[in-house]
């Protein structure tokens with residue numbers, strides 16, 4: 046049973062504080078009609094090229110990774126970045142319809158679309174709603190190159206559509222074992238399940254990759270060689286890494302509190318001290334530049350280790366895919 050732990054929302058005037066044990070939570074689903082554009086242009090500081098076009102059919106994520114940077118987006122909706130992010134899930138059922146309408150107007154200017162960043166596109170609700178699947182069908186119609194980042198084997202359900210797309214499916218896999226993953230990724234499919242799904246997609250001829258993300262300084266650097274080797278065995282051809290980013294006070298507070306609950310104190314102290322040593326005594330990066338390509342010594346050393354093994358195993362990065370050549374006729378004229 047989960048109990049509510051929501052650090053104060055900086056956009057709300059008031060926040061609840063419980064005297065004694067906070068109440069247990071339950072999963073709540075809110076269906077919302079999206080009225081604006083569903084393609085968002087977002088700057089991703091860890092990605093080559095920076096700017097990404099993303100689509101998210103859901104907000105919040107039941108996978109509940111304690112380090113998740115998307116927790117802050119739940120605060121924009123008036124919820125908390127802690128338990129609320131994992132249990133109050135917003136679903137936008139009309140996303141595929143709006144995506145089609147938007148692509149009719151913007152396809153020529155759309156180099157690629159990523160399904161990720163604000164949530165996992167294959168969170169368990171997707172099994173029922175099938176919104177990511179329907180959006181992929183739209184992308185296949187309009188021949189938009191696609192990137193997917195997920196932790197869920199549910200993506201294998203959509204092999205038939207993925208085969209029609211120019212696509213890379215990345216599995217976010219920062220820890221080698223269930224034991225290491227569990228304190229930080231309590232409700233996600235275990236690493237072995239993600240590797241199995243990666244193999245299934247690769248065997249089906251779909252380009253797959255691994256995102257060793259995040260590296261938590263003092264905790265999982267040693268997993269890098271093993272993760273890349275397992276990914277290679279599972280057919281992946283692309284790999285990227287990113288360091289832990291704790292972008293807001295609420296994410297930092299939640300992350301630290303969960304470490305204290307789930308890890309021995311000596312381990313927690315090692316992680317906190319390792320991070321603070323590099324970030325001027327703070328768990329947060331000192332600047333957005335440092336957050337991005339990360340010019341800390343820690344980042345350089347970790348990146349060198351990652352690059353060495355990545356090169357040794359022949360991985361490519363996660364750059365934007367080559368554009369798909371479109372027919373001379375406007376594409377929607379061929380479609381409708």
Ligand code: SF4
Nearest residue numbers: 106108110113164165
């Ligand atoms: S699976 Fe991704 S979106 Fe979901 S909580 Fe984990 S990091 Fe965040």
